[in-house]
Amino acid sequence: MMQRIDCLRSIRNRLDDCLVVTIMGAVAAEMQSLGHRQNFFYLQHAMGLASSTGLGLALCLPEQKVVVIDGDGSVLMNLGGFTTLARYRPKNLVHVVFDNESLLSVGGFPTATSTGSNLEEIARGAGVGWTRTVRSLEDFTRAFDEASAAGQLSCLVAKVEAAGPKAYVTDLSLLENRFEFRRCVERSSQHSALSSQPVKNK
Amino acid sequence: MPVSLKNSQVVYEALKKCGIGLVSALPETWLVHLIRMAEDDPKMILVRLAKEEEGVGISAGAHFAGVKSAMLMQNHGFLASINGIVSFAQLYRIPLLKLISYRGTFGERDPWQTQGGGVTEPLLRALRIPYEFLDDPAQVEKRIADAQTLAYSSLHPTALLLTRELMWEEAQP
Numbered sequence: 246m247m248q249r250i251d252c253l254r255s256i257r258n259r260l261d262d263c264l265v266v267t268i269m270g271a272v273a274a275e276m277q278s279l280g281h282r283q284n285f286f287y288l289q290h291a292m293g294l295a296s297s298t299g300l301g302l303a304l305c306l307p308e309q310k311v312v313v314i315d316g317d318g319s320v321l322m323n324l325g326g327f328t329t330l331a332r333y334r335p336k337n338l339v340h341v342v343f344d345n346e347s348l349l350s351v352g353g354f355p356t357a358t359s360t361g362s363n364l365e366e367i368a369r370g371a372g373v374g375w376t377r378t379v380r381s382l383e384d385f386t387r388a389f390d391e392a393s394a395a396g397q398l399s400c401l402v403a404k405v406e407a408a409g410p411k412a413y414v415t416d417l418s419l420l421e422n423r424f425e426f427r428r429c430v431e432r433s434s435q436h437s438a439l440s441s442q443p444v445k446n447k
Numbered sequence: 448m449p450v451s452l453k454n455s456q457v458v459y460e461a462l463k464k465c466g467i468g469l470v471s472a473l474p475e476t477w478l479v480h481l482i483r484m485a486e487d488d489p490k491m492i493l494v495r496l497a498k499e500e501e502g503v504g505i506s507a508g509a510h511f512a513g514v515k516s517a518m519l520m521q522n523h524g525f526l527a528s529i530n531g532i533v534s535f536a537q538l539y540r541i542p543l544l545k546l547i548s549y550r551g552t553f554g555e556r557d558p559w560q561t562q563g564g565g566v567t568e569p570l571l572r573a574l575r576i577p578y579e580f581l582d583d584p585a586q587v588e589k590r591i592a593d594a595q596t597l598a599y600s601s602l603h604p605t606a607l608l609l610t611r612e613l614m615w616e617e618a619q620p
Contacts, residue, residue: 291503291534291535298504301505302509326497423539430512434512
């Protein structure tokens, strides 16, 4: 079965010019084990709000690519967030959801995706224009590139094994990450000389 | 509708003077004019939410992007957003400017609003969120500016309670 860390490794070099917001737990720990970068923000709590954070970034910086790396447990805590994302459908946002059908970091309890809830269909039903579910590394990498080039809000659900790192606490302090990330956004938005005139949506 | 259009305008203009570029909102009766003003303003990003807690993430994203934001919600929406406030805004020191319509106080006629009124201020105090009332149109601009100043200097949420006195105009008998 597909491993999340292999997926993360495969797209890591495609994230250099993106602002990346991840969830807590295995995703944050594995991203950091592959090497932290200043354009990565790890939301180490507040499950469900990584995609909302990505939406705020994407709406305020329409020229900046934003990637949200989410998980089934977090998404299930904020299903309404899909409808808000779809309502404003920022073209510059790629929403990756690793679905291991489990709340891994608290003991591996099965989530509702293990009993048939389908996150891609929920995203599509909410109105997300580009959606895909993948189960192999090759498909994941290709789908990520397609999503990035889709020119519309996309949601890529990656079915992965419920396996993660040995430990979840890393030596990157939450506040260090937060302040560094904000500086990084500031620099990158200066570089791209933003005429960030927001697009009005209902 | 007896929601005060004039005082909603006073509040909206105060937000604009503070440089607010993004407003997240979930509709409720007292907020209808404010939300309409945000919608009609081509320079304002309005994000209509499914649930108020999303607004914490959206305001954090806006903060990272260098955009000042405000959250419009009912006090029951404040209750619904508490985990986001604690485990995002307070954990990560994100400034939030919250405008909360203070339902369920003296004069409330809707039975379903009556429980939230009694717990709003105790919860704000428990969360150590500094708050003030917006009850006098003459004070609105200064209070909003002051709440924003403290939110950014402390990197912490602050709140303004929109009161019945400000938001509601009883029909003359």
